[in-house]
Amino acid sequence: MAEREADIGFKKELVKKLLSSSFRDDDTKIGENAARLMAEMLKIFVQEAAERSQKQADSEGCDQVDIEHFEKILPQLLLDF
């Protein structure tokens, strides 16, 4: 696909549905700009997970990033968000 690379990210509608499904109160809504910012937050979260796993694989001299690399960086990742 020749889609602009910089545009990979979560769609606003998806973020809205995702968050709304987790709200305890049905009356809670999410604003447009808040949804856009949350899309950015989730993108950073995934990118950070990928970058850190990649780094871990690099330090172990592996060509493929595997689940064991992700497992090692997961605790710190969760503490940072």
Place this chain on the structure above:
Amino acid sequence: MSTESEEMQQRLKAAVHFTAGRLCQKVGEEHRRSFSRQVIAAIAETAFRQSDIFARDLEAFARHAKRSTVSPDDVKLLARRSTALSIYIQNKSEELNQEQKNLKKKNTGKRKSRDTEDESRE
């Protein structure tokens, strides 16, 4: 638990998986390293569960401010744990505000010119 909402959860999860996969692929291309299918699935699953935690925090923040709609300020508060992330989100928020201001200006400008066109026609 109704099967309908479970189905919805599965669909949302699949959508998160799709985007997470593309993001991982991009990171992999930048570093000439591939991501295994399992690690992409694990990252997607983590992001999905993290979004649940995010949502509950956002709801609590909004409630604390006596609002029922989550605002950008709540998201800024959510990003408080990491300084770099917090600054990034704040900048992004300002960017969005600026964009919308410009958009509004453009629209009112257009409307005005259309109004004058109508007048001149009359």
